[in-house]
Amino acid sequence: MADDPRMVAGKILVGKSDKYEYLTLSVGNRHGLITGATGTGKTVTLQTLAEGFANNGVPVFAADIKGDLSGIAMPGDSKPPFVQRAKELGFEYQPDQFSVTFWDLLGEAGHPIRATVSEMGPLLTSRLLQCTDAQEGIINIVFRVADENGWLLLDLKDLRALLQYVSDNAAALKVKYGNIVPASVGAIQRQLLVLENQGADKFFGEPALDLTDFIQTDKDRRGVINVLSAQKLMESPRLYATYLLWMLSELFEKLPEVGDLPKPKLVFFFDEAHLLFDDAPKALLDAIERVVRLIRSKGVGIYFVTQNPLDIPDNVLGQLGNRVQHALRAFTPRDQRAVRAAAETFRQTPGFDTVKAIMELKVGEALVSMLDEKGMPAMVSRTFIAPPSARVGTITPDELKATMGKDPIKGKYDTPVDRESASEILAKRAGGQMEDAGAPPVEADAGSGGILSEIGTAIGGALGGGPVKINPKTGRPMRVPKTMTQTIVQNAIQSASRAIGSQIGRAILRNVLGGILGGGGRRFADLPSSPSQSEAQVAANESPLDKKG
Structure with a gap:
């Protein structure tokens, strides 16, 4: 259709207010925020934007918290509300499906994702283990000892073996690294046990994820949508948040500087984004802010999905230019303060009561403010969100199996690799010492x-x-x-x-x-x-x- 509002070059149709609201691809790397109470339509908005980026050749990564994003791999089923909404927006609803790669840290509902302990680094490892300052110091000593001795630190076995090594050799290491308290080492080892019980031992190891596998297009030159199955992972929210932060830091370190592009190289949607910031120490918050601020020059856009803008620290919130606010309910004085704070994050439209509108929005409606081509935020407008064209809902186990069976990366990460690393080296050394001690003089x-x-x-x-x-x-x-x-x-x-x-x-x-x-x-x-x-x-x-x- 020549007058199809979805066919505007360089733009993604978000919805319609008194005019069509678009996300401009050239500022898609200026990040964004999707907020709203549970059940108000955040996931549908996320899917609409993800489809829009994919249709324009931009690969997408999205965390699927509830399992209802996985249906994006299947054609839409022409639900009457979607057909009606498309008609109201001036186009005909057409079912579509997208090329999807499924991932799962636990390796159950997607391709396994692994990273080595060394790649995770001492800061994120300490956060994952809920370390105190003293315990974080010991983690830093472990990483330094591994580096100086050339011992590979790949999985949790290696981390445990090195913790035992620094504890056993605390007196000798104290001169160079400072005091190593056995009680702190013991506390870290107990946290390791908790992590293993949560399945983290499946995440740490090799083959490690090649992040370029996220940046793929299909035969039709549409962006591949990477869906992280996170239903079970959300039982370990700290592991979920740490993994997402690790991905951000890896992308920041490994992708080259590209400046402003006609469209992003990759877009991330992080659902339950408040978990990234809950109880995070200042050093980690500073690192997140720095990555969010600078990663756009690598061509990466980050879109946080959460209930309230107040879930995001101010220094990060100020970096998020494209905004979609679904309804918030104000049943208590605290809720009312949250609504007012959310309203204040928008560029106000004269004569428009933003606070009142946030509480009156229906499912499928949102307040929208997108950046224009010059990077200026548009005035806020009450908008009907465009419907997705793929299925909104879950994928069946048979459909998942079929989708993964034809994935180009099939088999690349399925078999774990266990190279000789710190745990094996230290075990051999311990065996040699025992042999010496048992020999007759x-x-x-x-x-x-x-x-x-x-x-x-x-x-x-x-x-x-x-x-x-x-x-x-x-x-x-x-x-x-x-x-x-x-x-x-x-x-x-x-x-x-x-x-x-x-x-x-x-x-x-x-x-x-x-x-x-x-x-x-x-x-x-x-x-x-x-x-x-x-x-x-x-x-x-x-x-x-x-x-x-």
Whole structure:
């Protein structure tokens, strides 16, 4: 149809007020917000916009919270309200269907999605584990130790193994990284157990998701719609929110700068968006704000879907240019304040009572304010939302199976891969140490025993950590029990060393060793009185007996 309002180049039909309301593709990367109470039509609006982007060749990612977005893969069923609404808007309703790729973090209702723990990073991992500041510090130590040793940190097994490693080696690591409290490590390990019970162990691992698989078009050059099945995932809202934040950060890091394009490269719809911000620490909120502000230059548009604009922090809300507000109900004083706050986020139309309109909107109606070609928000208008052309509702298990069976990425992520990583490396090291500890010591040579050997070994223990012999099985040094003579001499030396300081203690050990073996070591009176005293001064104080040697 030549006069079909859906056929305007570079625009997506949103609905009709006293005029047609469009979302302009060139500002589609300026982000957006869809809000309204439960049951007022947010999901239908989301589907209408997703279809509009796909029809214009823009790939879409959408989280399906209730399961009623999955029907977008099937033709619409010409529901009478949709047919009537299309007629009122000036076009004929035509059923359509779209190319859809289904994803599921749990791998049940879509292709599995995985990420490695390293890709998640310490900030998001800490948030996922609900870490305190002290516990977050330990998570940062774990990531640093893994990096410095070249140990791959891929899945939850690796994270648990490294937590155990830093706990076991807390004394040695303390010098470089600070205090590692066993109680904090234990708390993190308990949170890991909770995550595993929620299915997070299926998310962490390989093959990791290639985000370019989201940016695809079909044979008709329409954008592929990626639907994340999140019904079960919503039982673990922190995992859901952390996954979405990880995707945003990955896109931000990996996509090149493209500036303003005629249309976005990719559009995200995040349902239940308030979960991204609930209980988030300031560092994480700052990171989200920075990503939202800058990711548009990568050609990515983000559309948050939630009940009230107040669910979104002000610094993020200010970045959302395209707005659709469905009805809000004001039954309490708190609800009334929320309605007034929502009304204030719009550019006001003279003579139009925005607060009253928000409470009077019917299902399928919304207040709409979109950006124009110059990025200026239009004045708010009461709008009838255009109907989607695909099915509104769920997909059957057989239809899901058939859709996934013809997906181009079929089989790419279905089989998990478990490479050698931190857990395997640390398990091997622990096995080698146990083998060393269980091997019998080599018997000492009878001709080299006696008091000199006993005392010499004790002195070596004082300096280097105790007597050692060679393990015949591994060829490595191993510790053996000390004799009574070794213990007495070592204790005496250590006591003297503690009494007079480390430098003088080392000098006494040289005297003792020299005396036993016939050398001419210096007496205590001849030692430097301070570290700054020179060797020449010491030599000048030597007695004739010393010089005779």
